[in-house]
Amino acid sequence: MVFHGPGDLRQEELPVPEPAPGELVVRIDAALTCGTDVKTLRRGHPVMIPKIPTVFGHELAGTVTAVGAGVGRFRAGDRVVAANSAPCGECRPCLAGRPNLCEDLLFVNGAYGEFIALPPRLVAKNVVPLAASLPAARAAFAEPLACALGGIERARVESGQTVVVFGHGPLGCLLGMVAAARKARVLLVGKAGWRLERVRSLGIGECLDATRTDRIVEEVRGVTGGRGAEVAIDATGRPEIWEQAIDATGRGGSVVFFGGCAPGATVRLDTRRAHYEELTLLGAFHHTPELIRRAVELMESGVLVPDGLITHRMRLEAVREALELMAKGNALKVLIET
Ligand SMILES: [Zn+2]
Numbered sequence: 001m002v003f004h005g006p007g008d009l010r011q012e013e014l015p016v017p018e019p020a021p022g023e024l025v026v027r028i029d030a031a032l033t034c035g036t037d038v039k040t041l042r043r044g045h046p047v048m049i050p051k052i053p054t055v056f057g058h059e060l061a062g063t064v065t066a067v068g069a070g071v072g073r074f075r076a077g078d079r080v081v082a083a084n085s086a087p088c089g090e091c092r093p094c095l096a097g098r099p100n101l102c103e104d105l106l107f108v109n110g111a112y113g114e115f116i117a118l119p120p121r122l123v124a125k126n127v128v129p130l131a132a133s134l135p136a137a138r139a140a141f142a143e144p145l146a147c148a149l150g151g152i153e154r155a156r157v158e159s160g161q162t163v164v165v166f167g168h169g170p171l172g173c174l175l176g177m178v179a180a181a182r183k184a185r186v187l188l189v190g191k192a193g194w195r196l197e198r199v200r201s202l203g204i205g206e207c208l209d210a211t212r213t214d215r216i217v218e219e220v221r222g223v224t225g226g227r228g229a230e231v232a233i234d235a236t237g238r239p240e241i242w243e244q245a246i247d248a249t250g251r252g253g254s255v256v257f258f259g260g261c262a263p264g265a266t267v268r269l270d271t272r273r274a275h276y277e278e279l280t281l282l283g284a285f286h287h288t289p290e291l292i293r294r295a296v297e298l299m300e301s302g303v304l305v306p307d308g309l310i311t312h313r314m315r316l317e318a319v320r321e322a323l324e325l326m327a328k329g330n331a332l333k334v335l336i337e338t
């Protein structure tokens with residue numbers, strides 16, 4: 001599937017790539033749809049899609065079919081997860097241990113296809129071999145799960161804390177699952193409908209219905225003894241929800257801004273609370289090679305099993321319909337199989 005610009009995703013026949021030196025060619029066994037792809041299809045993406053046309057999709061697991069000269073770590077037949085980016089390792093943020101903020105992050109797309117060529121930097125830094133026991137459909141969650149791990153890590157979520165997650169899309173769910181795996185109490189705020197029911201049935205946490213009240217912040221405070229949550233996370237990317245996340249955080253608590261808002265959006269901040277209550281306000285963006293590895297480990301060890309978030313399975317030819325389902329809020333994750 002080739003992205004030619006906003007609203008223009010085409011199915012095209014391309015030659016199976018040959019690996020250049022340092023590259024791997026991978027047959028894609030499973031790909032997952034992602035809200036980012038929906039957004040990108042609608043309006044393009046300045047960072048993930050620097051030039052068009054380009055192959056499309058970024059959450060995948062597959063099997064190595066060809067190995068470029070100089071690659072020692074992999075051979076044909078290896079099952080792998082490839083992250084969708086690789087940091088340079090040399091810029092200031094990279095050297096400071098924050099490679100997700102790399103000034104020259106290399107993005108890779110092409111999950112919605114039969115084969116993908118992985119560039120040398122990605123092969124060197126962000127391709128992870130998979131245990132035989134880890135099915136491809138589950139392994140493909142490595143990328144979004146790594147983002148969720150990063151968000152939870154930013155707030156240093158600990159056992160016994162209350163974490164409220166605003167947003168019940170796939171990432172809200174993954175954030176809740178990671179927080180629950182750390183033995184935190186998880187509150188998930190979503191909108192009534194089949195998705196919230198699905199999330200409720202997955203048992204990730206206590207679900208609060210934001211459509212039933214215009215006082216969701218009071219509701220969060222109500223179920224936390226009036227104190228508010230130790231950690232509040234926005235996974236909606238809407239500025240008014242960022243504000244609710246701040247308001248739902250208790251004294252000394254942390255707010256994680258996980259969902260990216262439209263360019264130029266601003267939020268209101270009560271300076272009294274920020275100062276006297278020592279609120280910690282944290283951005284969370286993307287993932288690192290370390291987080292991708294940990295995501296794979298958590299799934300291999302069975303600590304995290306995100307399969308329940310897959311609501312549909314479709315063929316590669318149906319990617320546009322799959323993204324359409326996502327756009328309408330009628331799917332959590334669609335598994336794309338060739
Ligand atoms: Zn994604």
Ligand SMILES: [Zn+2]
Pocket residue numbers: 087088089090091092093094099101102103104105
């Ligand atoms: Zn860098």
